[in-house]
Amino acid sequence: MPNFSHSIEVSKPPSEVFPWLLEQDKVPQWTSDLERYDVDGPLGVGTRVTQKLTVAGGIALDMEITEYSPPSGAATAFETNGVKVTSAYILAENGGGTRLTQTLDAQASGFTAKMLIPIVQGRLEGKLKEDLERLKGLLEG
Template sequence: MPRFAHTLSVSAPPSVIFAIVDDFTLTPQWLSRCTGIEKLDAGVNDVGTQLKYHYADGRRTGSMDGEVIAREPDRHFAMKFTDKMMDVTVDFVAASDGVGTTLTHSIDIGTKGFGKVFTPLIKRDLPKQTMDAMTKLKTMAEARATR
């Protein structure tokens, strides 16, 4: 099962980072493969909120069913997505470091069925994709923190 975690320092408070991650309309701005996340339940995001993740991977597009599996404002946010080829858990943990935030983003991908064929490619590409997303998220958070 491919897994990757990346930690970086962000010159913004945890509340700013959490607000970006918690706002699904912003996700395509920092996560390049994401074309949108639909929230299928009304109200604020909470554990159990049902989601539909839409993505483009080269010429291939698709969607995954998902849900929020952890939500502690300004500290922890996690989602799980699934389709016939994979189960993906996306996790963010933020902690104030006195100056800004130490942010850890981890992704666990369980391949299944035909998806197992892609395991070597996922293992190869996951670190760069995760670090690129984190860099964009950091840039967004720091820009918002200076407003």
């Protein structure tokens, strides 16, 4: 999967946007198809996060926080069905507000995984864009 990136402009400073990206009480408010979101311990590098999504009959993603630099960025990684996925959030101050960019990179390790990526890519990119727009709406409410 080619690297995917989507940015939004939010009228709040990075310090007010950053907590919404990983905190257990905030993520479910803006993430579609999310059934459960559990954080195993205090947020930081190495913390495990489990997301249970209702798509495709229910998917549980066991993620690890691989970068945690409030309020400028965070990253997570997980592997599912032979695909290693890394996702990053980059926050940049922008005239009193924030430019929030989410990137996603998926690397397939086998033939089946390589065949699966084009099938889910468009839907996943659409979901991520919609989720970021929902987050913007919540923050600017």
